[in-house]
Structure formats: structure tokens, C-alpha cells
Amino acid sequence: MFDKVRDKWVDLEPLACGPSPKGQSVTLMAPDFSAQTSTRAHDKTTPPKPAPKPAPAPAPAAKPTGAAVPTFKTHKVAQGESLAKIAALYHVRYQAIARANGITSPFIIRPSQILRIPDVQAAAATQEQRRAAPAANDGGISHAALGQMLTEGRNYLHTLYLRNAEAHPQTDLMHASRAPWMVPAQEEFEKGVRRRPGRDRNDPRILEYFKATPALDKRAAAVDETAYCAAFANWCLGRAGYKGTASALALSFKKWGRPTRDNRPALGAVALIMFKNGQHHVTFVAGIAANGRLIATLGGNQGNAHEVSHSYCPTDRVVAFRYPADYPDYDDDYVLHNVAGDHAPMSASSTH
Structure with a gap:
């Protein structure tokens, strides 16, 4: 960070601010964002009164919604724990814990508070059970609902307030990012991008x-008849600040970045698909069908009109699932929703 007092750049870790009776403020700046932090006293330190017992949950609807059904563990907040530290302990994002407990920015938690922690391992096990005993596809969540979920993956900088082990107010800065390249991909889908038949x-x-x-x-780059699946993937990754392959060949992604855990489908992972004729296609993972045998994809140059579309693809056609080398994945990336597809066949002819 830049220290205005000493007029020079200093290391961000560790960041120490001397004592001041009036409190101190620091502005952290980076190319994509700036955030104001402060050592001002946070609001009252006494833990909140326990909430009244919730009413019994209504019986679930007969038709599933397509969203993964959450299960939870509990965690008692210890002195000095932040939401980020607890999230790292359970291998989930702090936003997931915040949503499960109705906590909003600046994400204040207090000692002895009981938090609900999403049990993503149980959800992943349920997902595997569905794959072993496939059920009928229920159509999945809508594309509009997916778009709303993906906006949470934008590059935001959040401030998290806590009290450290000495009961002093402390502020953590956390970069909120979950497959942020999926946001421009969804925006391009909503624009109705597709190949336009006819000259010029x-x-x-x-x-x-x-x-x-x-x-x-x-x-080739001057006409939309050129296969553009890899160009679309590279463009979306670049919009989110990640380096792609810079190649128009789908096969260029085979060893790009790093593999997902055990080469499993995960939100936003680049999926390299190989068809029976040996041709390849590249797309992003948006979800998984209820039967667990099809991945829901979001990519370019697919569908009946060679458009940016949501399409299904059998998982056994995927050669590799890849993430950017510098992208930190979490357990909840591997718990996927059932996302509606366009029902257009994904084939060598529809992607070339």
C-alpha cells in the first residue's frame, strides 16, 4: 500500500496502525477497487438476544426447484474469530455463511454467536447419489435466477468487522469473487448473441x-461464421481479469490453468468437450442436470443458431474441467444447481 505519511509504498502484510484516541483511517487502493477501512469503535459488543424459535417449515412442494437443497452445521464464534477465518475452517466462502445467517455488510459477528454453516460436503454427496440413481430432469432454475446468482461473483471488496483476541475492533478486507467471468458470459447470453445468416x-x-x-x-476474425467458442471463453476470462490461452482453438484449453479437484464439474470451470469425430468444443460449467448425467453449460457458438447459449452436454464427453491457475476454488464451487438448458443438441455440427 502507499503510505502518504512516509510518501512511499510499503508492504501490505503485516499492516500496523499506531494507537490513536480518535481512531485512524486507511484507504487501500488497487487497480479495480478502493475501500475505506477504519479503527473506529464498532457497535455494541454485547451479543444479540437469541432469536425466537422459528415456526415449523412448510412441507416442501411436490416439484423440485432445481436448486441444491442446503444442509447446515453449527459453529460457535470464539473470541478473535472473523467470518473469513470461520469460512476458511469449513472450506466455504464467507458470503455463503453470511447468507445462511442473514448477515449483511459490514458482516459483523460477535463471540458466542451461533452460526449456521452450509454443509457442502453433504450436498456434494447428495449430488453424487443423484448421479448414481438418475431421476427425471425437472427443467432447472431459470436463466434469470442464474444471472442473479452470478452477480454475487463480481469483483467486490468487502469489509468485515470483528473484535480480535484482545477485544479490540478490527477490520478485515476480503475480495469477493466467485467465477467472476461468468457474469460477462451471462450478460452476453442476455444480449441474444448469435451467428447472423447472410452476407455482411x-x-x-x-x-x-x-x-x-x-x-x-x-x-477468419472478420466473419461470425468462424467457430468462436474459444474466443468467447478467452474474452470472458479477460473481462474478469484472468489470463486465457489467447488461442481460437478449443483444444488450447486442455492443459491451460489447472484441473478442478478430481476433474469434477465446478461452477465456472472451463469444460473441454470432445465429440466422436475427434473435434473439440469449449464452454463454461453453469450447473448440472437433476439426473447428474448432464452438465448445464454456458458458452459461445453452441445451440441451433450457433449462439451464446445454455446447453446440456453429457459429462462423459468432457475431456477436462479447468480453472485459472490463480483462482482459489472452494468446496461450494462443486455443489451445482440444476440450470435450465435450451434443449438444443450439442454436437460437432452445432459447435463448428
Whole structure:
């Protein structure tokens, strides 16, 4: 960070602020965001009164919604624990714990508070059971609902207030990011990007994607008839600040970044697909069908009109699931919702 008092850059870790009766403020700045933190006294330190017992939950509807059913553990907050520290203990994101407990920014928690912790391992086990005993697909959550969920993956900087082991007020800064490249991917889907038949009727959005693959021949990059699945993946990753392959070839993603855990589907993972004729396609994982045998994808150059679309693909066609090398994945990335697809066949002809 830049120390205005000493007029020079200093290491961010550890960050020490001297005592001051009036409190001190520090502004942390980075290329994408700035956030104000303060050592001001946080609000009252006494733990909140226990909430009244909730009313019995209504009976579940007969038709499933497509969303993964959450189960929870409990955690008693110890002196000096922050929401980030607790989240790391359970391998989930702090936002997931905050949502489960109705905690909003600035995410204040207090000693002795009982938190509900999403049990993502149990949810993942249920997901595997569905795959072993496939059920009928219920259609999945809507694309609009998915878009709302994905907005939580934007690059935000959150402030988390807590009291440290000495009962002094402390502020943590946390980068909120969950597969943030899925946000521009969903936005392009909502724009209705697709190949335009006819001479000189190229979709300008597709031509924009080719800017992320500079080695592509200029003539190929000037028409939307060129397969653009890899260009779309590179463009979305670049919009989120991650480095792709810069290649227009889908196969370039085979050894890019790093594999997901045990090569399993995970939210936002790049899925490299190989068809029976040996051709490849690349897309993003958006979810998984209720039967566990199909992944719901969000990608470019797929569907009946070679559009940016949500389409299903059999999991056994996927050669590799990859994440950016510098992307920190968590257990909850591997618990996927059932997302509605366009029911267009994903084949070599529909992606080339």
C-alpha cells in the first residue's frame, strides 16, 4: 500500500496502525477497487438476544426447484474469530455463511454467536447419489435466477468487522469473487448473441470476441461464421481479469490453468468437450442436470443458431474441467444447481 505519511509504498502484510484516541483511517487502493477501512469503535459488543424459535417449515412442494437443497452445521464464534477465518475452517466462502445467517455488510459477528454453516460436503454427496440413481430432469432454475446468482461473483471488496483476541475492533478486507467471468458470459447470453445468416450480416459481438485471440487470421476474425467458442471463453476470462490461452482453438484449453479437484464439474470451470469425430468444443460449467448425467453449460457458438447459449452436454464427453491457475476454488464451487438448458443438441455440427 502507499503510505502518504512516509510518501512511499510499503508492504501490505503485516499492516500496523499506531494507537490513536480518535481512531485512524486507511484507504487501500488497487487497480479495480478502493475501500475505506477504519479503527473506529464498532457497535455494541454485547451479543444479540437469541432469536425466537422459528415456526415449523412448510412441507416442501411436490416439484423440485432445481436448486441444491442446503444442509447446515453449527459453529460457535470464539473470541478473535472473523467470518473469513470461520469460512476458511469449513472450506466455504464467507458470503455463503453470511447468507445462511442473514448477515449483511459490514458482516459483523460477535463471540458466542451461533452460526449456521452450509454443509457442502453433504450436498456434494447428495449430488453424487443423484448421479448414481438418475431421476427425471425437472427443467432447472431459470436463466434469470442464474444471472442473479452470478452477480454475487463480481469483483467486490468487502469489509468485515470483528473484535480480535484482545477485544479490540478490527477490520478485515476480503475480495469477493466467485467465477467472476461468468457474469460477462451471462450478460452476453442476455444480449441474444448469435451467428447472423447472410452476407455482411456479422454479429458485432462475435467479432469483438476475436480480439481476445490476436493470432487468429484476420479474414477468419472478420466473419461470425468462424467457430468462436474459444474466443468467447478467452474474452470472458479477460473481462474478469484472468489470463486465457489467447488461442481460437478449443483444444488450447486442455492443459491451460489447472484441473478442478478430481476433474469434477465446478461452477465456472472451463469444460473441454470432445465429440466422436475427434473435434473439440469449449464452454463454461453453469450447473448440472437433476439426473447428474448432464452438465448445464454456458458458452459461445453452441445451440441451433450457433449462439451464446445454455446447453446440456453429457459429462462423459468432457475431456477436462479447468480453472485459472490463480483462482482459489472452494468446496461450494462443486455443489451445482440444476440450470435450465435450451434443449438444443450439442454436437460437432452445432459447435463448428
